[in-house]
Amino acid sequence: MDCERTPFCIIHNVSNGDIGGIRNVIASLCSATVALASTNTAGNLLLEGIQGSCTKNVLNGQSGGVDFVGAITKQKICVSGACT
Numbered sequence: 001m002d003c004e005r006t007p008f009c010i011i012h013n014v015s016n017g018d019i020g021g022i023r024n025v026i027a028s029l030c031s032a033t034v035a036l037a038s039t040n041t042a043g044n045l046l047l048e049g050i051q052g053s054c055t056k057n058v059l060n061g062q063s064g065g066v067d068f069v070g071a072i073t074k075q076k077i078c079v080s081g082a083c084t
Helices: none
Strands: 002-004 008-012 020-028 032-036 045-052 056-060
Touching: 008 020, 020 032, 032 045, 045 056
Parallel strands: 002 020, 008 032, 020 045, 032 056
Antiparallel strands: none
């Protein structure tokens, strides 16, 4: 997926017990490639192959969330704290 000139390319907000995955996204000219909403269930999203020139690759709005700035080349899951 190629995403440009939008505040957030993907907003993830799933709180019903489902999990998701986002792979192979190239983004530019945005605030964040992926935004995790404050009401999203922590740890329910697998990220891989996220890169680009956005200010942040992950804007982690979850409780205690820490934003992620660098490219995500290997699989990461964002729990309440940092993406690991």
